[in-house]
Amino acid sequence: MHSPADSLAPDWLVVPDDANDLPTAVWPASAARDDDGTLTLAGIPATALAQTYGTPLLVLDEDEVRSRARSFRIAFDEAAAENGTTAQVYYAGKAFLSTAVARWVVDEGLRVDVCTGGELEVALAAGVAPASLGFHGNNKSVAELERAVEVGVGTIIVDSAIEIERLAAITARTDAVQRVLVRVISGVHAETHDFLATAHEDQKFGFPLPDAAIAVARIREIPGLEFAGLHCHIGSQIFGVAGFRESAERVLELHAALLAGGPVPQLNLGGGFGIAYTSVDDPTPIETLAGEIVAAVAAGCAARGIAVPALSFEPGRAIVGTAGVTLYEVGTTKDVELESGAVRRYLSVDGGMSDNARPALYGAQFSARLASRLGVGAPQLSRVVGKHCESGDIVVDHEYLPGDVVPGDLLAVPSTGAYCASLASNYNHVARPPIVAVRDGRSTVIVRGETLADVLSRDAGILVGDEARA
Template identity: 70%
Template sequence: MSASPALPFAPEWLSVPDDANALSPRIWPTSAVRAADGALEVAGVSALELAERFGTPLYVVDENEVRAHARRARDAFRTATARHGVSARTYYAGKAFLSTEIVRWVSEEGLFVDVCSGGELAVALAGGADPAHLGFHGNNKSVAELERAVALGVGSIIVDSPIEIERLAAITERVGAVQNVMVRVRTGVHAETHAFLATAHEDQKFGFSMTDAVPAVARIREVAGLRFLGLHAHIGSQIFDASGFRESASRLVDLHADLLDGGEIPLLNVGGGFGIAYTAHDDPHPIEDIAIGIVDAVAEECAVRGIAIPDIAFEPGRVIVGQAGITLYEVGTVKPVPLGEDAERVYVSVDGGMSDNARPALYGAQYSARLASRVSDAAPALSRVVGHHCESGDVVVDADYLPGDVAPGDLLAVPATGAYCFSLASTYNYTPRPAVVAVRDGQARVIVRRESVDDLLSRDVGVVASAAGEVNEGIA
C-alpha cells in the first residue's frame, strides 16, 4: 500500500506513512529491527537496555556497519580504478566522526585517514594510524602543526596557500626532511548542496584558483624538501551522483596535463562528499556507480589528452559512518500547536537538541525519527522533534509523522546521525556532550564517555578559585 499524501503544513516530499513504526532500510543501520516487545534493536542490543545502562541522549554506532561501509567504499574505488589499470587510495574523512576506535576500525579495513587539525592528527595517532597513511588538510595549519606533521612523516600534506608552501619549505630545510604535498584547487564546480557545504566555487577560503595553482606547483618543485604528489579538489558534501565530479575531473585533468611538463604527477585526489539518505525521500546513487562514474571520467579526459591515468585518491566520510549511527533521546514534553483550521503540529521535546546535532540549525538538514521504546497503532501525527535549548531554531527533526500517542518518557531514535553530529557537538547552555556507545553482536561498550557538569565546571577557573576560598575559610 502506498503512503498517503502529506497533511497541510508538511513538506511536499513527506508522505503520511502507512506504518509510523516502520524502519526504512534506506536510512537505518542494516541491523536495526523491532524486537518482540516492539523496542528498537541495533546489532542485537535493545534501545531500552542502552538507555538504562548509558543514559540519554546517546550516540549509538554499529561497529559492523561502519566496517561494512568501509569495505564497500574501499572495494568500489579499487574495482573502478582497476578497470583502467591504476590504483585507488581511499582516505576516511575523519571530520565526519573521529575517535580512536573509529580510526582502528577503518584502518583495519584498509583505509587511510584524512585529518584537518592538530587535534584530529593526535586522535588518529592514538588510534594506531600509520603516519604514512595520513593526509593532512586545513586552510590555516599552524607552523607547529606543520612541524609535527613533517616530523611524523605524514603521508601527504594538502597545501592551501602560498604562505603554507613557504612555511613547509623553511621547516623541511631546517630538519633535512622531504615532505610529500598535494595542491588543493578550486575547480569552479559548485555542488548542488547547501552553500556552506559547497567548497569548489571561487569566493571561499579553500585552495588555489586553477590559474594560481600553476606557480604554486612550480614553487613546490623548486624546493628540495617538497615532493609534489598531485592535485586535490573537493566540490562539496552530500552529493548523490557523479555528475559534478565528472565536470570537476575534466578541469582537474586539464590542469594535471599542463603540469606534466614539469615532472611526474603520480596521484589525483578527487575528494569526497558522497551523500547518504537522511529521509526515505533521499535517493543517493550507490557508491559503486559513483566510483565508476568518477574514474571513467578521469580516464576519458586523460585519453583525450593522450596522457597516462594517474592513481586516484578518494575521501569518503559520511558514507562510512553516517548510516551506522543513531541517536537515542527521551521525550520530555509533548505539545500540540494549532496551525490553522483542522490542522496542528505536535512539538515533541527531547533531552538533547542542537548541542548534539547542529546540522539542522547550520544547514537546514532533514532527519527522521521513530519511537524506540515501543510500537504504537495510534494514527500518525505531523510532528517536530525539538531540543531543550533556549533557541527557537533548536530543531532535531523538522517534520516527520510519529504515532499520535507519543508521550513523556518514550524513547525516540533519530537515524543517520553517525556523521557530523558527534563532531559538531557543543556544550551550549552548559549541556554535557553525550556518550558514544559501540554495539556489535549483542554487546555494547562505551567508546567515548559522557561529559558531566563537573567536567564543564572543572574548566572554569572561578569555580576552582571559589572552592579553594571556601576551603581556606573553613580552615581559618
C-alpha cells in the same frame, strides 16, 4: 485521510502506512524491532542501551562502519584496476573521529584524513601509520605543520602560498622531505547547501586553477617538498556523478599541463558522497560512484594522451553517517494551534542542538522513530525539538510519528553518525553525551560522556574545596 496538520508538511514528506516502520536507507543494517516492538541495534534493545548509558546517547554500529568502509575500498580498487591504475580511499576524520573508529577503518584498508592538530593526535593515538595520513586545512599553524612533518604524515594538502613557504622553512630547518598535494578550485558547484559546497570560486579553500600552476612551480623549486599531485573537493552530501565528471575534466586540463614540468603521480578527486537522511533520499550506489567517476578520469586521460594517475577519494559521511543512531527521551509534548487552524505537535527531547547542530546550521532534515515500543496511534505530523533556549533548536523538522507518543518514550534519530558528535557543544552548559559502539549483541563506550562537573571544571571561578581554580 489527511488531517489539517498535513498542510504543514513539506511536499516530499509522505504519510507512512505504518509510523513504526524502519526505512532501510536511513538505518544501519542491524536495525530491527523485537517481538515487543522495541528498536534493536546489533541485537541490543534501545531501552537497554538507554537504561545502561542514559540519554541522549549516540549509538554507533561497528559492523555498519566496517561494511561501508570495505565496500568503498573494494569498489574503487576494482574500478581503478579496470582502468589501469590504483586507488586509495581516505576516511574523513572530521565526520567523526575516535581511536576506535580510526582502527576500524584502517582494519578495512582505508587511510585517514585529518584537518587539525587534534585530529592528527587522535589518529596517531589509534596507531594509524603516519604515512597513511592526509592533512587538510586552510589555516594549518606552524606548530601543526611542524608536528606533521616530524611524525612523517604521508601527504599534506597545501591550501595557500603562505603554507608552501611555511613548509619550505620547516623542511629546510629539519632536513626533511614532505610530500604535498595542491588543492585546487575547479569551479564546479555541487548540488548541496551553499556552506557545504567547496569548489566554487568565492570560498576559503584551495587555489583557483590559474594560480595552482604557480603554486606547483614554487613547490618544485623547494628541495624539501615533493609535489605529489592535485586535490579537488567539490562539496559534501552529493548525489550523482555529474559534478565529479565535470570537475575531473577541468582538473585534468591542469594535470596534463603540469606534466611538461615533471611527474604528477596522484589525483585526489575528493568525495563528499551523500547518504539518506529521510525516506525520500536516494544515494548513488557505491559501485556506480566508483565505476563512473574512475571511467570518466580514464576517458579524460585517453583524450589527452596521458597515463591515468593514481587516484584517491574521500567518501566523507558516507562511511560513518548511517552507522549512527541517537536515542533521546521525550520530556514534554505540546500541540500548538496555528492561525490556519492546523495543529503542529511538538515533542521535546533531552538533547538538541548541542548534540546535533546540523538542522540549525544547514536546515538539515532528519527522520525519527519511536524506539521503546510500537506506537498505536495514527501517524501524526510532529516536530522533534531540543531542550535549548533557542527557537531554532530543532532535531527533526517534519516527521510522522505515532499519535500516542508521551513523555518517557524513547525516540531514535538515525543517520547521526557524521558531523553530529564532531559539531557537539556545551551550549546552555549541557554535557555532551557518551558514544557507544554496538556489535554482535555487545555495547562498548568508545567516547565517555561528560558530567556536569566536567562542564563546570573549566570555570576558574568555581570553588573546589577552599580554593578557586587557577
